[in-house]
Amino acid sequence: MASISKRLLLFVAALLATAKMATSVTRCPDCGGAAVPYPLSTSPTCGDQLYKIRCDAGSLKFDTLNNTYPILSINPLTQRLVIRPSNFIPNTCVTVDIAHGGIKLNSNLPFNVTSGNTILYFNCTDLLLRSPLNCSSTSLCHSYIKGSRGEATKCEMAQLCCTFRTGGSSNSYMIRVRESGCRAYTSFVNLDPSLGVGQWPEPGLELQWLLPREPVCNTEADCDGNAVCGVDPNGTGLRRCVCNSGFVWDPVAGICSQSERFLLD
Known part of the structure; x- marks a missing residue:
């Protein structure tokens, strides 16, 4: 039981550490006090551009x-x-x-x-x-x-x-x-x-x-240290930030997080 608890604590700590790492995506700033979670995007410099909404005079709008x-x-x-x-x-x-x-x-x-x-x-x-x-x-x-x-x-x-x-x-x-x-x-x-x-x-x-795919990239500099800029496995012709071994894409947080299997090994 103590061993399991220790593993869970290590798992949570690793997730928190990963969440603090630099990522290849940026969450958009709040709009009039309302949070704009990833992948929603209010500008070309944040979020995923397929998930556009608008911040209009401090109010969120959907087009x-x-x-x-x-x-x-x-x-x-x-x-x-x-x-x-x-x-x-x-x-x-x-x-x-x-x-x-x-x-x-x-x-x-x-x-x-x-x-x-x-x-x-x-x-x-x-x-x-x-x-x-x-x-x-x-x-x-x-x-x-x-x-x-x-x-x-x-x-x-x-x-x-x-x-x-x-x-x-x-x-x-x-x-x-x-x-x-x-x-x-x-x-x-x-x-x-x-x-x-x-x-x-x-x-x-x-x-x-729909949950977003990994971010589109042109070079390795577009991805964080937990991913490489590789060919989209779905055959779209795009290049995406593909998570390294031991990491999995978290579409809600917009990061490559360490997988549970990797942490508990």
Whole structure:
């Protein structure tokens, strides 16, 4: 037992020492007091450039293909962030981003919509009755309209409303809003439908990002002492900082850390 405890202590100490070493990646500075964890990037000199977000006047923003949404929270351990859905146009049952067709993510980038969102669609046409969405009289969207004190109350006289959970292959990158479908929407993360509307969380749409690969490099100077600039084993034609023997790539911290097997040998 003492031997195991000693090994664990050595393992933790080695990890801490490794974390203090110079790395080939740089975490971006905080934005208005909000941390910007790796691999998210607010400038060309930090983070991973595939994971771009924006720091705009002290507030974090997420750019889609066609619009920009405020970031409400970021969780680097689960690789997830929450953006605020579009507001309603005053005194209407139409959301502002109908002009952009709703939320459209770039499918070539490492972000997608998670399965934890409940989407409420409002002001829909009869075409939605042929969709897999729940547009029945018991749909959760009716509860929201009746219990909401915000602009959604304007949707009470609209033709039709519907509800669905995200995460299917057809909606991983898009929340559509259009004249021939539904003209308004809102979203809630990990919603418990048994709660009254007054107990619901604030509206949000949860996105997740894929774990980043090792940093791209041109020379050995682009990598730290625990990695070499080598050919990408995935055959992309790029060169990446490949971790040395006894080290493994930690995509959350953005460093080559000593592997547990190596430390316990």
